[in-house]
Amino acid sequence: MDTLLFVLIPVFPIIAFLVIAFLGNSMKESGGYVALVMELISFIISIYMFVGVLTVPSYSVDKYMIWFSLSHGPTFEIGMLIDGFTAIMIFIVNLVGFLVILYSLGYMHADPGLARYYAEISLFIAVMNGLVLSDNLFELFIFWELVGLCSYLLIGFWYRKPEAAKAAKKAFLVTRVGDVMLLFGMIILLYQSHTPLALNFNQLYSWAATSKFSSAELTTLTAATFLVFGGAMGKSAQFPLHVWLPDAMEGPTTVSALIHAATMVKAGVFLIVRMMPLLQYTPATELIIAVIGGFTAFFAATMGLVAPDIKRVLAYSTISQLGYMFLALGAGSAGAAMYHLMSHAFFKALLFLAAGSVIHAVNTQDLHKMGGLFTKMKITAVTMLIGGLSLSGIPPFSGFFSKDLILDVVLQKGLNNPVYMVLYILAVLTVLLTAFYMFRLWFLAFMGKPRGYDEKHVHESPGVMVVPLIILAIFATFSWMFLLLPSFSQILGISLSLNIPTMLIGVSLGLVGIYVSYMLYSAGIPKKFTSVVMKQIHNILYRKYWFDEVYGAFSIYIIYGFAKLVSMFDKYIIDGVIDGIAAGGVMLSSSLYPIGKGLVKNYVTLIISGLIITFILLIYVSPFLYGGGI
Amino acid sequence: MNEVVLLSLSGILLGLGLYGVLTKKNIILTIASIEIMINSAIFNFIIFSSYNNNPAGDVVALFFIALAASEVAVGLALALMMFRIKKTLNIDVMNSLRW
Numbered sequence: 001m002d003t004l005l006f007v008l009i010p011v012f013p014i015i016a017f018l019v020i021a022f023l024g025n026s027m028k029e030s031g032g033y034v035a036l037v038m039e040l041i042s043f044i045i046s047i048y049m050f051v052g053v054l055t056v057p058s059y060s061v062d063k064y065m066i067w068f069s070l071s072h073g074p075t076f077e078i079g080m081l082i083d084g085f086t087a088i089m090i091f092i093v094n095l096v097g098f099l100v101i102l103y104s105l106g107y108m109h110a111d112p113g114l115a116r117y118y119a120e121i122s123l124f125i126a127v128m129n130g131l132v133l134s135d136n137l138f139e140l141f142i143f144w145e146l147v148g149l150c151s152y153l154l155i156g157f158w159y160r161k162p163e164a165a166k167a168a169k170k171a172f173l174v175t176r177v178g179d180v181m182l183l184f185g186m187i188i189l190l191y192q193s194h195t196p197l198a199l200n201f202n203q204l205y206s207w208a209a210t211s212k213f214s215s216a217e218l219t220t221l222t223a224a225t226f227l228v229f230g231g232a233m234g235k236s237a238q239f240p241l242h243v244w245l246p247d248a249m250e251g252p253t254t255v256s257a258l259i260h261a262a263t264m265v266k267a268g269v270f271l272i273v274r275m276m277p278l279l280q281y282t283p284a285t286e287l288i289i290a291v292i293g294g295f296t297a298f299f300a301a302t303m304g305l306v307a308p309d310i311k312r313v314l315a316y317s318t319i320s321q322l323g324y325m326f327l328a329l330g331a332g333s334a335g336a337a338m339y340h341l342m343s344h345a346f347f348k349a350l351l352f353l354a355a356g357s358v359i360h361a362v363n364t365q366d367l368h369k370m371g372g373l374f375t376k377m378k379i380t381a382v383t384m385l386i387g388g389l390s391l392s393g394i395p396p397f398s399g400f401f402s403k404d405l406i407l408d409v410v411l412q413k414g415l416n417n418p419v420y421m422v423l424y425i426l427a428v429l430t431v432l433l434t435a436f437y438m439f440r441l442w443f444l445a446f447m448g449k450p451r452g453y454d455e456k457h458v459h460e461s462p463g464v465m466v467v468p469l470i471i472l473a474i475f476a477t478f479s480w481m482f483l484l485l486p487s488f489s490q491i492l493g494i495s496l497s498l499n500i501p502t503m504l505i506g507v508s509l510g511l512v513g514i515y516v517s518y519m520l521y522s523a524g525i526p527k528k529f530t531s532v533v534m535k536q537i538h539n540i541l542y543r544k545y546w547f548d549e550v551y552g553a554f555s556i557y558i559i560y561g562f563a564k565l566v567s568m569f570d571k572y573i574i575d576g577v578i579d580g581i582a583a584g585g586v587m588l589s590s591s592l593y594p595i596g597k598g599l600v601k602n603y604v605t606l607i608i609s610g611l612i613i614t615f616i617l618l619i620y621v622s623p624f625l626y627g628g629g630i
Numbered sequence: 631m632n633e634v635v636l637l638s639l640s641g642i643l644l645g646l647g648l649y650g651v652l653t654k655k656n657i658i659l660t661i662a663s664i665e666i667m668i669n670s671a672i673f674n675f676i677i678f679s680s681y682n683n684n685p686a687g688d689v690v691a692l693f694f695i696a697l698a699a700s701e702v703a704v705g706l707a708l709a710l711m712m713f714r715i716k717k718t719l720n721i722d723v724m725n726s727l728r729w
Contacts, residue, residue: 598725600660604651 024115081135084491178234185227236268253356290330294423297323335492435513643670
């Protein structure tokens with residue numbers, strides 16, 4: 001393989017970005033075709049990379065150039081690390097990216113901000129590819145911030161809507177908490193590792209493998225890996241930094257599909273996959289990752305049970321599934337996490353795009369106003385059903401295999417460690433919840449009777465929107481076949497082994513969830529709960545455990561209060577001193593102001609008296625002070 | 631003793647000039663008083679030149695006479711312009727440069 005060719009993967013979307021950003025307003029709709037063609041080229045190159053790496057599974061090349069070096073410190077470089085994980089991730093990003101741009105041609109048709117949309121989405125794909133190709137943490141961090149920027153811009157795409165502007169701000173600020181943690185983790189690693197190339201992944205791995213850590217060093221390393229995980233926690237919306245992702249659904253649905261389901265939120269998982277060789281020396285961090293992942297999986301799923309907004313249900317589902325991936329990472333299996341990342345990218349992008357197709361048709365996101373769409377939009381309904389079955393872990397869809405792998409990995413770990421056993425039980429319960437909320441969504445949208453939308457105008461979406469759905473449905477169904485390739489399983493270090501008991505538990509719980517939601521929702525919206533306990537639970541879930549309120553109060557009273565205090569210090573102490581000096585000058589001059597009347601004689605008198613006083617001082621006083629004379 | 635008498639004369643000249651500057655309202659008289667003060671300074675140069683047997687002081691005195699003449703020219707031109715603009719020679723009227 002010609003490795004240098006892969007530099008071009010981020011370059012083509014960047015070209016699209018520049019062209020659309022500068023000429024977009026005169027191109028209108030054709031800007032989308034520029035973005036599509038450029039992304040297609042990148043996609044073809046990434047297929048070439050994927051196939052190339054599959055033929056040589058142990059492929060791992062680090063190509064870099066020196067950026068700058070410090071005289072008594074490490075050398076900073078920019079480069080590409082191409083191995084199995086890179087190839088898989090690049091393939092996912094560009095496949096979903098290409099399909100989403102294709103879908104956007106229909107979905108975003110005639111939007112006034114079209115040029116901005118295509119420019120930003122091209123920029124996002126470029127920097128996401130850059131993030132995946134990065135061969136050191138420093139470079140990764142730069143792209144990490146850039147994808148955060150694109151996410152901010154695209155969530156706030158309809159910035160005239162106050163909710164969208166707020167959601168964009170919230171996403172930016174909440175992920176910033178994680179980013180600061182990541183930055184501190186990087187600084188600790190940089191000082192601790194002393195590799196010749198700063199934070200280069202391969203050199204970090206060999207450093208960790210060859211050095212014998214004392215217990216103090218291990219504590220530092222644990223802190224560093226935990227802080228790096230903090231970054232992943234923000235980007236991948238893990239508890240307690242999960243609050244931004246549901247609100248991010250204010251952006252266009254295509255953006256939710258590409259950025260907030262399939263690619264950017266996976267950057268956190270990808271970062272931890274890259275850090276896995278270091279994590280194996282810090283079991284404490286691994287445990288934290290597993291606990292946070294397992295808890296988030298369950299916690300987010302409970303909130304998904306009652307969300308009334310079709311996209312928010314999917315957003316909670318995304319948080320929950322990302323929790324599964326972190327659970328797998330915490331259990332020490334990068335392969336299972338990466339494989340679930342892949343199948344999740346396909347079925348969740350599919351679900352989002354299908355939801356977008358529904359929203360496009362009925363012009364609302366409220367599940368309570370849909371219903372009975374099955375006969376009107378058959379392709380959307382069927383593809384969404386495939387996505388839902390895959391998400392619920394029903395065989396033979398790919399979600400079944402990837403979820404089963406994770407459950408299996410956690411169970412194996414749980415046999416020796418009770419914490420992992422608890423997490424396994426949580427994960428299994430989450431399967432039930434997942435199937436329930438997914439099919440609640442599907443039944444509410446497609447079954448029952450229409451509930452208040454304009455029935456005459458509802459029809460199947462145009463071809464450019466349906467084709468990506470079909471392609472993604474194929475991937476969501478058959479992507480488990482990748483595991484049949486020996487080289488693919490060799491890259492991930494996993495195999496298609498079916499553990500019959502876990503498989504049976506998972507599938508039966510999934511089916512139970514589907515059955516319960518069928519009973520409740522297939523005929524329409526069920527009656528309100530009558531028992532007080534159920535009402536209370538519903539209220540807690542509906543209000544999202546009051547996280548927004550608590551964080552809001554925290555930021556208003558604690559952080560804003562502290563900021564006010566600091567501002568008072570600045571205003572009254574620092575500014576007070578400066579202003580006081582100035583005010584003293586003003587007072588002095590204004591008290592002297594009446595003396596100068598503008599009359600020449602007064603000035604002459606003053607000069608003469610000053611001279612006389614000076615002479616008197618020089619002649620009669622200075623001898624006493626200095627012992628001499630003039 | 632001779633020098634003391636001469637220096638006293640110079641001091642009296644300075645005092646007269648200063649008195650004129652401080653009391654006269656007419657700008658022409660003020661300029662004349664300034665000239666008297668300059669003359670006292672020139673007189674000092676000549677006194678110390680002869681006292682020290684150093685002709686440099688005489689040279690400076692000659693130089694200052696020329697300077698004083700040009701200064702008077704400038705001063706009178708100012709007085710002329712002032713009379714054109716303000717229609718008066720009263721120096722107390724000239725206070726518009728005050729902030």
